[in-house]
Structures are given as structure tokens and as C-alpha cells.
Amino acid sequence: xxxxxxxxxxxxxxxxxxxxxxxxxxxxxxxxxxxxxxxxxxxxxxxxxxxxxxxxxxxxxxxxxxxxxxxxxxxxxxxxxxxxxxxxxxxxxxxxxxxxxxx
Amino acid sequence: xxxxxxxxxxxxxxxxxxxxxxxxxxxxxxxxxxxxxxxxxxxxxxxxxxxxxxxxxxxxxxxxxxxxxxxxxxxxxxxxxxxxxxxxxxxxxxxxxxxxxxxxxxxxxxxxxxxxxxxxxxxxxxxxxxxxxxxxxxxxxxxxxxxxxxxxxxxxxxxxxxxxxxxxxxxxxxxxxxxxxxxxxxxxxxxxxxxxxxxxxxxxxxxxxxxxxxxxxxxxxxxxxxxxxxxxxxxxxxxxxxxxxxxxxxxxxxxxxxxxxxxxxxxxxxxxxxxxxxxxxxxxxxxxxxxxxxxxxxxxxxxxxxxxxxxxxxxxxxxxxxxxxxxxxxxxxxxxxxxxxxxxxxxxxxxxxxxxxxxxxxxxxxxxxxxxxxxxxxxxxxxxxxxxxxxxxxxxxxxxxxxxxxxxxxxxxxxxxxxxxxxxxxxxxxxxxxxxxxxxxxxxxxxxxxxxxxxxxxxxxxxxx
Numbered sequence: 001x002x003x004x005x006x007x008x009x010x011x012x013x014x015x016x017x018x019x020x021x022x023x024x025x026x027x028x029x030x031x032x033x034x035x036x037x038x039x040x041x042x043x044x045x046x047x048x049x050x051x052x053x054x055x056x057x058x059x060x061x062x063x064x065x066x067x068x069x070x071x072x073x074x075x076x077x078x079x080x081x082x083x084x085x086x087x088x089x090x091x092x093x094x095x096x097x098x099x100x101x102x103x
Numbered sequence: 104x105x106x107x108x109x110x111x112x113x114x115x116x117x118x119x120x121x122x123x124x125x126x127x128x129x130x131x132x133x134x135x136x137x138x139x140x141x142x143x144x145x146x147x148x149x150x151x152x153x154x155x156x157x158x159x160x161x162x163x164x165x166x167x168x169x170x171x172x173x174x175x176x177x178x179x180x181x182x183x184x185x186x187x188x189x190x191x192x193x194x195x196x197x198x199x200x201x202x203x204x205x206x207x208x209x210x211x212x213x214x215x216x217x218x219x220x221x222x223x224x225x226x227x228x229x230x231x232x233x234x235x236x237x238x239x240x241x242x243x244x245x246x247x248x249x250x251x252x253x254x255x256x257x258x259x260x261x262x263x264x265x266x267x268x269x270x271x272x273x274x275x276x277x278x279x280x281x282x283x284x285x286x287x288x289x290x291x292x293x294x295x296x297x298x299x300x301x302x303x304x305x306x307x308x309x310x311x312x313x314x315x316x317x318x319x320x321x322x323x324x325x326x327x328x329x330x331x332x333x334x335x336x337x338x339x340x341x342x343x344x345x346x347x348x349x350x351x352x353x354x355x356x357x358x359x360x361x362x363x364x365x366x367x368x369x370x371x372x373x374x375x376x377x378x379x380x381x382x383x384x385x386x387x388x389x390x391x392x393x394x395x396x397x398x399x400x401x402x403x404x405x406x407x408x409x410x411x412x413x414x415x416x417x418x419x420x421x422x423x424x425x426x427x428x429x430x431x432x433x434x435x436x437x438x439x440x441x442x443x444x445x446x447x448x449x450x451x452x453x454x455x456x457x458x459x460x461x462x463x464x465x466x467x468x469x470x471x472x473x474x475x476x477x478x479x480x481x482x483x484x485x486x487x488x489x490x491x492x493x494x495x496x497x498x499x500x501x502x503x504x505x506x507x508x509x510x511x512x513x514x515x516x517x518x519x520x521x522x523x524x525x526x527x528x529x530x531x532x533x534x535x536x537x538x539x540x541x542x543x544x545x546x547x548x549x550x551x552x553x554x555x556x557x558x559x560x561x562x563x564x565x566x567x568x
Contacts, residue, residue: 001251001252001354001355002249002250002355003248004247004248005156005243005249005272006155007155025153027139028246029246031242032246040231040232041231045229045484046482046483046484046513050229051335051336052229052231053231053232053336055233055235055238055481056220056238057234057235057238057241057242058237058238059137060219060515060519061481062482062513062514062515062518063229065514073514075550077241078137080139
């Protein structure tokens with residue numbers, strides 16, 4: 001279980017993570033905002049669709065790719081939260097791509 | 104277009120120390136770093152820590168704040184939030200900055216890409232809840248976030264440091280599962296005498312281990328056969344220690360067995376690399392001043408071979424002295440005279456490293472997967488079994504195996520699987536890793552949108568200052 005060691009709530013922004021409105025500190029990474037709010041599933045693996053989550057938290061594993069404001073493949077550990085940001089677990093897999101191709 | 108005298112990629116201890124030397128000598132320096140503030144991984148947020156009790160992170164971390172402040176006072180152009188994605192041997196650097204791609208040119212280039220955690224492909228390592236010990240450090244330093252009741256598993260100073268930091272902060276730790284084999288203590292013993300030249304570090308390390316031992320946290324030593332259990336997320340760790348199987352419940356498992364250079368930048372530039380058999384990883388081939396096989400490209404810090412933060416500082420200053428010589432600010436004799444102290448510091452640090460590298464040498468059991476189902480390539484989901492089939496079909500080198508299986512072709516561009524694939528091929532062919540080689544990497548080194556490329560923009564030296 002992730003938790004923050006900070007005890008004050010200054011410089012807060014509000015963002016949405018998988019439909020939940022949450023508060024986070026300005027400048028905080030998107031991944032850490034997800035982690036403390038229990039939203040640890042960042043993406044689905046491209047072939048199997050298995051749940052994945054951040055592994056390195058420093059930009060070298062690309063496991064934390066989420067969708068931010070509709071744009072996919074955003075590394076949650078590198079992006080910072082901002083007011084009104086909309087973050088969702090990335091569910092793009094080979095299967096979903098095949099579905100989209102039929103549109 | 105006018106060029107900067109020197110561009111430094113990476114603002115960790117190596118990059119900051121080099122930049123300070125160069126800027127003080129009147130050189131026009133550009134520093135590019137992805138973070139909002141200098142520090143690198145080791146001194147991340149050291150100057151503006153969000154951790155209420157920052158002293159718990161230790162004196163070495165606190166020392167980073169002074170370096171950051173010194174760096175921020177010298178006259179140079181620091182691009183924060185700058186993610187370099189192409190480095191040309193023509194002195195051209197392309198980088199993403201606030202959603203745009205920018206271009207700058209430089210006469211001399213100093214690469215300080217730093218280290219990354221050595222991947223630990225044990226069964227279950229791709230489950231949500233499994234992270235690196237480095238990740239625990241990053242979350243703590245940058246956002247003051249901790250995982251309660253986590254298991255820390257593996258071997259090496261960074262693992263013990265984060266456990267001690269958690270304990271000092273009052274964060275409950277479920278267990279430390281130490282994989283250091285008994286044999287390593289015997290193997291490391293002959294290096295102990297030379298390591299004593301750096302006795303301060305040795306004392307610090309011993310104090311850290313004592314602090315953990317006396318804290319009451321559960322410690323399992325000489326652990327083997329690690330497996331993360333759980334269906335859709337980590338639910339615990341199974342391992343064998345003291346002659347029996349254990350299974351400990353936890354929703355977070357932090358793994359660690361050393362760090363290795365972050366190779367993508369130096370490989371994509373096609374610098375010569377060599378295998379470091381003590382550290383079991385590739386590193387850039389460079390002279391004492393970090394000058395690489397491309398003469399106007401230098402390297403410093405852990406990205407050029409693991410030396411630690413103090414070693415990185417010395418290497419940064421040495422690289423700067425050589426760049427000053429190349430730019431005509433110093434004669435060879437002046438460079439050599441100014442280099443004496445740092446060369447001696449580095450030699451004593453390297454003696455200490457040999458002891459540490461031997462004691463915490465990554466074991467084959469953790470470096471290379473054993474279970475056929477374990478994924479090697481996390482992005483393209485290629486398992487040990489998939490790779491072995493590719494090998495049996497004739498893919499005997501990393502690039503052919505990549506073409507056949509897609510292993511290494513995903514968004515991480517081989518950062519996670521590169522060393523594992525090279526290690527597996529070396530084992531299967533019974534040949535030296537130098538013979539096996541590594542992936543051929545290319546730019547761009549990060550994910551780019553066409554939209555971003557369409558907003559391309561060139562940085563003029565005058566405008567930047």
C-alpha cells in the first residue's frame with residue numbers, strides 16, 4: 001500500500017484518474033498520484049492483455065504508459081500532474097487495434 | 104548556426120561537476136536534463152525535498168544540495184525538462200522540450216546518462232506491485248511516497264540503503280530477502296585490503312547493515328529460487344532459505360541486484376563499448392578523461408561504467424579538463440597537473456568498487472531467467488522459451504533474434520532486455536559477451552508524436568542566454 005509522508009495539503013491540483021476525481025500536489029508525478037490513490041494498473045500488455053504497472057519509476061521500462069487527455073503512451077513516472085488532467089489506464093492491445101481497424 | 108562550445112547531456116553529479124568546471128573557465132555550456140531541477144537520480148530533489156524528515160535519507164543525499172546550489176550559480180544555459188532523443192556525431196542534438204523538438208549544435212559533447220537498475224527477470228517480475236529498489240528511492244525522493252509492508256529482495260548497497268531509509272522514517276518493512284551467496288564473501292575477501300584505502304565508505308556500509316540487523320526487521324539470508332506469487336498482481340514472494348521454502352505475503356516487492364550503465368544514448372551514437380566482467384555489463388570504452396572513440400564525444404559518471412556518485416563527480420571534472428584542453432583553454436601539461444587529485448580519488452574509489460562488485464556480483468540465477476515462461480522482453484512479451492526457439496531457428500546474435508522474435512523492439516528499445524539477451528546468447532553459444540555484441544540502436548530514443556516533430560525549432564546560442 002502506497003502512502004504519502006506529507007502531512008499538509010498545500011499547492012493541490014485536482015485531476016481525474018480512471019474516472020475518480022483526486023487531489024495531488026502540483027509538480028508531483030502522475031504515477032505517484034496514481035499509486036497513492038490505489039490506481040496502480042497503468043496499462044495492459046500489448047499481446048496478452050495482462051495488467052501492468054510501473055516497474056522502474058525513472059523512465060527506462062515504459063511499463064507506466066497511460067493515456068493522458070486522450071493521448072496514449074504517456075510515461076506516468078515522467079509526466080507531472082496539472083489541474084483538470086484526465087488520466088486513464090492504457091488498454092490498447094493487439095486485439096483492440098484489430099477492432100479499431102474495422103471502423 | 105552558432106554552436107555551444109560544449110553540450111552536456113545529464114545533470115547528475117558527473118554532468119554538474121563538469122559544467123561547473125567548464126563554465127568557470129568561460130566556456131559556453133548548454134546542459135540538458137529531463138528533470139525540472141538538476142541532481143540526477145542520486146541527488147533527485149535534494150535541493151527541494153518534499154520529505155518532511157529529509158535527514159533520514161542520509162548525509163550523502165544531503166551533500167547533493169550543496170552541489171546543486173553551486174551548479175545553479177554558474178553562468179550556463181540549463182534546459183530543464185529537456186529529453187534528448189538524437190545525438191549526432193556532427194555535434195547536433197535534438198531534444199524534446201515542453202512538447203516541442205528543439206535543435207542545438209555543439210563543438211564538444213559530454214554524455215552523462217547515468218545508471219539504471221539491472222533487470223531481475225524472476226518468475227512474476229512483470230506483475231503489478233513488483234518494482235525496483237531504485238523505484239522506491241525515486242518515489243521517496245521526488246514525491247515523498249512510500250510503500251508500507253513491502254518486501255525488499257536481492258543484494259547490494261542500494262537495497263540496504265532504501266531499507267534503512269524506510270526504517271528511519273518509521274515505514275514498516277515486511278522482510279529483507281538477501282540473495283548474496285555465501286561464496287561471495289570469500290571471493291571478495293582478497294579485495295578487502297585495497298578497499299580499506301576508502302575506509303570511510305566501508306564504515307558507512309557496515310553501519311548501514313548493523314542498523315538494519317538491530318531494527319528487528321525480518322531478514323532472510325542466502326535466499327534462492329525467488330518467485331513473485333499472484334495472479335493479476337503481486338501477492339507475495341516465495342523463496343528457499345536456510346534449507347526450507349518460505350512464502351511471505353506482501354502487495355509490493357522491490358527487487359535489486361545492482362545497477363548498470365543506461366546504454367541507449369551511447370549505443371545509438373555508436374561509440375565503442377566493452378564488456379566489464381567485474382560488473383557484468385557493457386560500458387563505453389574511454390580514456391582516463393572519458394574521451395570516447397569519437398574524439399569530440401566524452402562520457403562521465405555511471406553511464407560510462409559504474410563508479411558511484413563520488414566517482415561520477417571526479418569523472419565529470421576530469422572530462423571537463425580534457426574538454427578545456429581540446430577547446431584550447433589548457434595545455435596538455437596543465438590538464439595533467441590539474442587532474443592529479445581526481446585521478447587519485449578515482450583510483451581509490453575503484454579499489455573499493457572492486458570489493459563491492461565482487462561481494463554483490465549479480466548471480467546467473469537472478470541475471471538470467473530459468474523458468475521457460477518468464478518474460479525477458481516486457482514490452483513485446485517474449486519469454487525465455489520464445490527466445491530459445493528463435494535461437495534454435497538460427498537467430499544467434501541480438502539483432503537477428505530481435506528481428507525474428509520482436510524481443511527488444513518495443514517502446515523501451517531494449518533497455519530492459521538488452522543485457523539479458525546478450526547474457527543468454529553468451530550462455531547458449533558458450534562465448535564471451537564481446538563476441539555476442541548488443542542491439543544496434545537508433546534515434547529517436549524516446550516516443551515522439553508527429554505533431555511534436557511538426558513544431559521543430561532551432562536554439563540560437565545568443566537567444567538561449
